[in-house]
Amino acid sequence: MRTSEEYLAALRRMKKNVYIDGKLVERDDPLLRPSLNILSKSFDLVEDPRFKDLLVTRSHLDGRPINRFTHINQSAEDLLKKQELIRKACHLTGGCIQRCMGCDAINALSVITYETDKAHGTDYHRRFTEYLKYFQKEDLTAAMAQTDVKGDRSLRPHQQKDPDLYVRVVERRSDGIVVRGAKNHITMAANADEIICVPTRAMGEEDGDWAVAFSLPADTEGVKLITHVANARPREYLKAPMGELGAADSFVIFDDVFVPEERVFMCGEWEFAGLLAHASGGLFHRHSYCGCKPALTDLVMGSVALTADYQGIANKPHVRSRLAELACVAELVYAAGIAAAVTGEKHPSGTFLPNMIYVNMGRRHAGLNVYKELEILTEIAGGLPATLPFEGDFLNPETGKYLEKYIMRRAGVPAENIHRCFRMLSDMLASSLGGVMAIAGVHGGGSPIMEEILILLTYDFDSKKELVKYLAGIKD
Ligand SMILES: Cc1cc2nc3c(=O)[nH]c(=O)nc-3n(C[C@H](O)[C@H](O)[C@H](O)COP(=O)(O)OP(=O)(O)OC[C@H]3O[C@@H](n4cnc5c(N)ncnc54)[C@H](O)[C@@H]3O)c2cc1C
Numbered sequence: 001m002r003t004s005e006e007y008l009a010a011l012r013r014m015k016k017n018v019y020i021d022g023k024l025v026e027r028d029d030p031l032l033r034p035s036l037n038i039l040s041k042s043f044d045l046v047e048d049p050r051f052k053d054l055l056v057t058r059s060h061l062d063g064r065p066i067n068r069f070t071h072i073n074q075s076a077e078d079l080l081k082k083q084e085l086i087r088k089a090c091h092l093t094g095g096c097i098q099r100c101m102g103c104d105a106i107n108a109l110s111v112i113t114y115e116t117d118k119a120h121g122t123d124y125h126r127r128f129t130e131y132l133k134y135f136q137k138e139d140l141t142a143a144m145a146q147t148d149v150k151g152d153r154s155l156r157p158h159q160q161k162d163p164d165l166y167v168r169v170v171e172r173r174s175d176g177i178v179v180r181g182a183k184n185h186i187t188m189a190a191n192a193d194e195i196i197c198v199p200t201r202a203m204g205e206e207d208g209d210w211a212v213a214f215s216l217p218a219d220t221e222g223v224k225l226i227t228h229v230a231n232a233r234p235r236e237y238l239k240a241p242m243g244e245l246g247a248a249d250s251f252v253i254f255d256d257v258f259v260p261e262e263r264v265f266m267c268g269e270w271e272f273a274g275l276l277a278h279a280s281g282g283l284f285h286r287h288s289y290c291g292c293k294p295a296l297t298d299l300v301m302g303s304v305a306l307t308a309d310y311q312g313i314a315n316k317p318h319v320r321s322r323l324a325e326l327a328c329v330a331e332l333v334y335a336a337g338i339a340a341a342v343t344g345e346k347h348p349s350g351t352f353l354p355n356m357i358y359v360n361m362g363r364r365h366a367g368l369n370v371y372k373e374l375e376i377l378t379e380i381a382g383g384l385p386a387t388l389p390f391e392g393d394f395l396n397p398e399t400g401k402y403l404e405k406y407i408m409r410r411a412g413v414p415a416e417n418i419h420r421c422f423r424m425l426s427d428m429l430a431s432s433l434g435g436v437m438a439i440a441g442v443h444g445g446g447s448p449i450m451e452e453i454l455i456l457l458t459y460d461f462d463s464k465k466e467l468v469k470y471l472a473g474i475k476d
Contacts, residue, residue: 002139004040014219034231034246054085079341086291095296100288102142105196108279114349142194145183157210189250202274211273213266222257225250230436286363290337293366297330312410336362364451370441385425
């Protein structure tokens, strides 16, 4: 397994194709450092006794120890450990560990390549398994590029005025394919070794050229990563783990990019595009969300409890009631992930699938509560997260003495603790990073409507109707 130093060294060797604010930048650019800090944790924690049992597992291919983020889930226990790992790791990284997306993509591909081969006699599962061996051996990180830019949302890919608004195959060669198009919002694409591209929606027969899945090194010729960063506000003297974190999300452009045959996992099998989209975002990724979203709620809960304590209102009934509400959201979402694991099933490919209903209900419940949670924190924190003076004003002897005096709350709590607490709340509630995390909480892994669609597709409403008929004595 790699160390974070080896991971970062590999990124530094990659060709420059990351753009930020008009500039072509290196992958260790200071603006990317905060998001690299997060991904680095997925390597560093391997040696941490609190994480070793969760983060290190064995490859089902050859029994070698591997990082769980490169693992194909083989059992309910694997899913439970992944979920626990994500919740605990996200406590240290402010709510996102970033490495689950690539892991969710490989799990989905392990299932759908198998199904596609069964129906079409293709060779995708063998190709995928070879790729997986390489992925595990090199301990790689991957971004999951699923969300197409999509143009007019009411039109299918082949109906769009510009056919490039969904990633598509523009040329088929004897040794591979050439792809064109763009995916957007792709988390950690600028920090990843690889980009795994999967369809974003179900396709019809005329959408065959858009039914495509593949993987590429993230610096492949023709790939351009136009990247938005949202980092915690830089700190001069009040250093804290929260101040070192950030997010990097990219528009991933495929400008006529060649994908060698061995890295193509779907090409034209349109009937399987929707299944791959559902398996990646709708199944495995939403199960991961049942780990990270409770972690984020834990951080909101802890912030409410700490702030209320510092304010002197810890025992007020409305504070207690809000804490109970937050605990219910966190544990219900986590419980949905546990239920999904223990009622999951083994697919013939060997991959263990979480239960579709429970992951989607868990993810939906989390998404619907994101702004509610922030509203609770805002209510209890008061206005200071929005108006906290800059660090320099605390440092300046002329103004600092006033701020130290007038920031005081409950007696006995040092001014520095109050300052630290509210600086963190500013990052959570009133910064570009806080805003990105909130929007990600709603849309990441698919907008709320997508969860409803999968619930409506798979939930057995008819059996409920039959129950009522029985009790009402109705015989058809
Ligand atoms: C911070 C962040 C990180 C993300 N990371 C990743 C990532 O790593 N990888 C990845 O692949 N994706 C990622 N996403 C993308 C995420 O999955 C999408 O934002 C989400 O699927 C919504 O797509 P959209 O942003 O294009 O919004 P839109 O599709 O424009 O959706 C907006 C609204 O339009 C409505 N709508 C859209 N289409 C239809 C339709 N056909 N019929 C009816 N209503 C419709 C929906 O109600 C939806 O609520 C990320 C998103 C964010 C915000």
